[in-house]
Amino acid sequence: MPPLLIVLGGLPATGKSTVAAELARRSGFSFLRVDTIEHAIVGSTPLAHPLGPVGYVVAQGVAGDLLRTGVSVVAECVNPLALTRDAWRDTGFAAGARVLEAEIVCSDPAEHRRRAESRDTGIPGHVPPTWAAITAREYEPWTRDRLVVDTARLPVDEAVAVIEAAARSRR
Secondary structure, X not given: OOOEEEEEEOOOOOOHHHHHHHHHHHHOOEEEEHXXXXXXXXXXXXXXXXXXXXXXHHHHHHHHHHHHOOOOEEEEOOOOOHHHHHHHHHHHHHOOOEEEEEEEEOOOHHHHHHHHHHOOOOOOOOOOOOHHHHHHXXXXXXXXXXXXXXXXXXXXXXXXHHHHHHHHOOO
């Protein structure tokens, strides 16, 4: 069976990283986190935030290599634009993989803000965006089907189970 690319997108502080890490742990898939890649780029080059497409291009290149060798991938990023979403899907299909796109949302604005203002990203030295930056961020509405997982309504283990069920249906 071809490998699977699961792309988890959504605004910062919705729970993407937590869900993606648990999904990768449970599935054994490789885990690519664009924030980690971008933090490494900024820390080791003269480049600074905002990086534009750089982190995404690197992550998609690595994902393509993994998928072509038969390794399934969980990719986690904001994925805010149709352009970025298309690039992820194209990466998977070009590598002969199946693709599952999921949008992680937090439908409770008070909870979303609490997470944004209190979270530890798990990346030493990484400063996450403020609530104001999150709410002002460009984020295009989706124009195609995707799995929507609401972390305000589902705990992490149930969110992962929903994604696993959707992944099984891609077989």
